[in-house]
Amino acid sequence: MCGIAGIFNVREPEAVISEALLHQMNETQFHRGPDEGGLHIEPGLGLAHRRLSIIDISTGQQPLFSEDGNVAIVFNGEIYNFQSLRTELIAKGYHFKTHSDTETIVYAWMAWGPDCVKHLRGMFAFAVWDRRQQSLFLARDRLGIKPLFYSTLANGELIFGSELKVLLAHPQLSRAIYTPALEDYFTFGYVPEPATIFEGVYKLPPGHTLLISRNKPNATPVQYWDVSFDPSAIMLPEDVNEQLITTLKEAVDIRMIAEVPLGAFLSGGVDSSAIVAMMAGLQKDPVHTCSIAFNEASYDESAFAKEVAKRYNTDHFEKTVAVDDFELLDVLATLYDEPYADSSAMPTYRVCQLAKEKVTVVLSGDGGDEVFAGYRRYRWHMNEEKVRSRFPLGFRKHVFGLLGELYPKADWAPRVLRAKTTFQSLARTPLEAYLHSVSLLNHQQRRELFSSHLKRELQGYHSLEVFKRHAANCQTDDMLSLIQYLDMKTYLVGDILTKVDRASMAHSLEVRVPLLDHKLIEWSSHLPSSIKLKGQEGKYILKKALEPHLSDNILYRDKKGFAVPLAKWFRGPLKDKLKNALLGERILDSGYFDPDYLTRLVSQHQSGLRDHSASLWALLMFEAFLRQVVDESRAVAQVA
Structure with missing residues (x-):
C-alpha cells in the first residue's frame, strides 16, 4: 500500500517541473x-511515490x-491476479x-491500453505515463477502495x-469552497x-x-465497470x-499473499467473523486477529470476538480503550482533509x-451490508415501501405529510415510537424517502x-x-437492489472506505476487503x-x-457497531469545547450558518431537551476543518 502524486503540464511539453514542490507534495x-x-x-512531467512494502520487497x-x-x-494498491497476468503477458x-x-x-x-483495467482484479489507484503518446492515464478500482x-x-x-x-x-490550487x-x-x-469540498478539485x-x-x-472520466443488478437468478438454496x-x-x-505479517480485524460481527473463518481454513498457522474492547459494557462487543477467536484458535490480540476517547478530535480533521462526520x-x-503493533496487512469485513443487504434501514425502507405502493403520491403527501408535521419529535424514544x-418518509417518493432516512440533517434542518x-x-x-444521478444509471426495477446500488455509490465509498483508508494509512497499515471482490459482487448482484x-x-x-x-x-444477534457516546460527551466533558467551537468566531465568520439556529442547537442539546448530537458532531468537524485544513493550507499557499 502506498501513496502516489504527480504533476503533468498539459500545455507545455518542455515545462520545468519543480522538484522541490513535487517532493513536498509527496512528503505530505x-x-x-x-x-x-x-x-x-x-520535461513537462513529475511522478512521485511513497512505498509501504508488501510484495517483492x-x-x-x-x-x-x-x-x-x-x-x-506510480501505483497504490494490490493486484491479486498479477501472477496469472504476468504469465499471460510474458507469452505476449x-x-x-x-x-x-x-x-x-x-x-x-x-498490451491493452485503457482496457488494461478490465484485466485487473484488486484495489488500485495508479497513474501511467506513456512518453510515446505524451499521455497520462489515471485509474481507480471498481469500488473505490483506494482514493x-x-x-x-x-x-x-x-x-x-x-x-x-x-x-x-x-500553492496554486484553489482553496475556494465548493x-x-x-x-x-x-x-x-x-x-x-466525484466532488470534493474545494472548487475544481475532484x-x-x-x-x-x-x-x-x-x-x-480536456478529457473527462470514462466508466469501465458498474454493478449490474439482475435479481432474477433462480438456484436451489443448497446450491x-x-x-x-x-x-x-x-x-x-x-x-x-504478502511478504509481511498478515492478520484480520475481528469485531465479532457476521462479516469480520466470516473472513476469519475462511482464513482459518486456508492456512495452517493460527490467524492473527485483533479487536478493541470498550470500558463500558453497553458499547462493548469483545465477548463475541473472543468466541470466534476461541472457535478458530486464532492468535487474538485485544486492547481496551476508554469510551471517552475524544482526544482524537483535532486529529480527524487533518486525517480526512475534508469535513467528515462519521464519529466511528x-x-x-x-x-x-492496535493492528499495526502485530501485522502490516489485515483483512476486514467491510462491504457485507451493502453487498448482502444487511443494514437495518433496508428493512425500514422496504416496510415503508409496502405502504407507499398502496396509496398514490398525492394522497400520501397530503395525509402522511400532515401527520409528519403534527407528530412530536421523539429522539429519546425507541425507533418504533418515532413515527x-x-x-415524513411515507409522504415522499421512494428516492426522497431513502435520502430522508440516511440524512444527517434533513431538508428542513439544513434550511434552518x-x-x-x-x-x-x-x-x-x-x-x-x-x-x-446514480439512480438513472441503475438498470433495475427492484427497490432493494436500487438502494443497495445507491449505498455502493455513496455511503460505501464516501464514508466506509474513506474512513478505513485514512485510519489505516495513518498507521501505515494495509487493509484488504474480500467482500468487495468484484467477482463476488457480480455473483451476488x-x-x-x-x-x-x-x-x-x-x-x-x-x-x-x-x-x-x-x-x-x-449470526443472528443485533450488532451495535462502533458507536461513541456523542450525546453524553456534548453534555459533559466536551460541553465547553462544543460551545467555543460552534458559537465561536471562526464558524460564525464563515457566513455559512444562522447564528440563532446554532445557539438553539447547542442549548437544546445541553439542556437535555433534544438530542442533536449527530448535527453537532458534523458542525464540530466542519469547524475543525476550517481551522486546520482551510486556514493552514491558505497560510502555506501565501508563504509559497
Whole structure:
C-alpha cells in the first residue's frame, strides 16, 4: 500500500517541473509509505511515490519503468491476479525485471491500453505515463477502495495524489469552497464522489479512468465497470449456499499473499467473523486477529470476538480503550482533509493502531451490508415501501405529510415510537424517502441551519440530485437492489472506505476487503432480493451459508457497531469545547450558518431537551476543518 502524486503540464511539453514542490507534495503522505520514496522528473512531467512494502520487497521500487523506458507508473494498491497476468503477458513477449504486481500494470497498459483495467482484479489507484503518446492515464478500482484526487490548475498543470493534502501542498490550487458540497456534507456526513469540498478539485469516481494527453487536455472520466443488478437468478438454496462459500473463500484466499505479517480485524460481527473463518481454513498457522474492547459494557462487543477467536484458535490480540476517547478530535480533521462526520472514525483509528503493533496487512469485513443487504434501514425502507405502493403520491403527501408535521419529535424514544420520521418518509417518493432516512440533517434542518447568503449561493441545489444521478444509471426495477446500488455509490465509498483508508494509512497499515471482490459482487448482484432480505432478516443468504462456520449467537444477534457516546460527551466533558467551537468566531465568520439556529442547537442539546448530537458532531468537524485544513493550507499557499 502506498501513496502516489504527480504533476503533468498539459500545455507545455518542455515545462520545468519543480522538484522541490513535487517532493513536498509527496512528503505530505509519508504515512502512506514510510519504507521508501521515489521521484521522476522530465520535461513537462513529475511522478512521485511513497512505498509501504508488501510484495517483492527487494525490488518493485517506484516510479517503475517498462523495459524500453517509455512507460512509467506510480501505483497504490494490490493486484491479486498479477501472477496469472504476468504469465499471460510474458507469452505476449514482454520481459519482466521484478516480481511485483506494479510491473504487471505497465505491460498490461502496453498490451491493452485503457482496457488494461478490465484485466485487473484488486484495489488500485495508479497513474501511467506513456512518453510515446505524451499521455497520462489515471485509474481507480471498481469500488473505490483506494482514493485518487486530481485537479487542473490555471497554469495548465494537472496535479494528482492519493490524498487531498497532496494537492493542497501546491500553492496554486484553489482553496475556494465548493458551495454544493456544503449541502451534500450536511446531508450525508461526507462529500460524495466525484466532488470534493474545494472548487475544481475532484475524486476520480470508482470504476473510472481518465486519459489526458497534450492533444486532448480536456478529457473527462470514462466508466469501465458498474454493478449490474439482475435479481432474477433462480438456484436451489443448497446450491446458493455452496456457491457463496466457495466464492467468498476464493476472494479471501487471493488476498492472503504478502511478504509481511498478515492478520484480520475481528469485531465479532457476521462479516469480520466470516473472513476469519475462511482464513482459518486456508492456512495452517493460527490467524492473527485483533479487536478493541470498550470500558463500558453497553458499547462493548469483545465477548463475541473472543468466541470466534476461541472457535478458530486464532492468535487474538485485544486492547481496551476508554469510551471517552475524544482526544482524537483535532486529529480527524487533518486525517480526512475534508469535513467528515462519521464519529466511528475514532474507534476505527484505534483498532488500526492496535493492528499495526502485530501485522502490516489485515483483512476486514467491510462491504457485507451493502453487498448482502444487511443494514437495518433496508428493512425500514422496504416496510415503508409496502405502504407507499398502496396509496398514490398525492394522497400520501397530503395525509402522511400532515401527520409528519403534527407528530412530536421523539429522539429519546425507541425507533418504533418515532413515527414522525416514518410519516415524513411515507409522504415522499421512494428516492426522497431513502435520502430522508440516511440524512444527517434533513431538508428542513439544513434550511434552518444555513444562512440566507448560503441558501442564495446554493441556487436551489438539493442533495437529492446525488441520488437521482446514480439512480438513472441503475438498470433495475427492484427497490432493494436500487438502494443497495445507491449505498455502493455513496455511503460505501464516501464514508466506509474513506474512513478505513485514512485510519489505516495513518498507521501505515494495509487493509484488504474480500467482500468487495468484484467477482463476488457480480455473483451476488444476480441473486433474488428475497434471499438477501428475507422477512426482517438482513444478509439472510450469507448467514444461512455461514451456519456451519459460525454460531447463531454470532449470526443472528443485533450488532451495535462502533458507536461513541456523542450525546453524553456534548453534555459533559466536551460541553465547553462544543460551545467555543460552534458559537465561536471562526464558524460564525464563515457566513455559512444562522447564528440563532446554532445557539438553539447547542442549548437544546445541553439542556437535555433534544438530542442533536449527530448535527453537532458534523458542525464540530466542519469547524475543525476550517481551522486546520482551510486556514493552514491558505497560510502555506501565501508563504509559497
